[in-house]
Amino acid sequence: MGKMEFQTDISRRRKALDPCFEPCPIERGMRVIGGKWTGSILWHLKDHPVRFNDLARQLGGASKKVLNDRLKQMEENKLIKRIVISTRPFAVSYEITDFGRTALNFLEELKDWAIEHIV
Amino acid sequence: MGKMEFQTDISRRRKALDPCFEPCPIERGMRVIGGKWTGSILWHLKDHPVRFNDLARQLGGASKKVLNDRLKQMEENKLIKRIVISTRPFAVSYEITDFGRTALNFLEELKDWAIEHIV
């Protein structure tokens, strides 16, 4: 609290004693989950897998391209998995992974916080 | 779980029964707290007010311009407050508001999650 976090050296130059090395955990986390739509998509998958076009309809605002970009990125980050549920009628579904589920906790907090505080 | 969230109308057009109206809570929350640096800045202010240049040093990567942009936006959003602690030696400090504190829970969870899961 009253902790000194800076000190002045002999030549009177201040320097940070605890610089936040650039990708500090909060930033790293935000890079994975903070993108537009990412949180919402994960949230929509929490109860059951959802198909591409259904997701597109649910997230009214997102175009297929944006949705697709996001889904690919989320798959790379292992938050979700793409499953072909049938070839010939070709059908695909996206489901949350176990890792994806580990993010639901704080997303719920974020949601509650936003409901309470953000118009 | 097995809940039907879509239905097909007479003309066979599917429609979303629960579209996520665009700024759903998770998105709204991210808009306030999700920007690059925003979370980190708030985190750095949690124990005591910090002065502009000290903050700049702590957040090694952020330039003064970016830092300033972020601080202004965060002040608009009432997450932080700018306090002139002295004119003539002019000095300014940024402190977290009570509202800003309401976001710390979420940030802490995000931080722990990132530490555990994000390289």
Added chain:
DNA sequence: AGACAAGGTTACATAAAAGTAACTGGTTGA
């Protein structure tokens, strides 16, 4: 055959975020 659905892709345009570097004007201590 024609309309519509599924699950995308492509090319392009715009907007928002982030960064660089130089500069300001005042203060302070050697």
Added chain:
DNA sequence: TCAACCAGTTACTTTTATGTAACCTTGTCT
């Protein structure tokens, strides 16, 4: 006086994100 500090500002540039609209292939329904 000179160098360094404070708290920014200004003028750009670059990068990343987001969005629009048209298009594609396979398939089903009527």
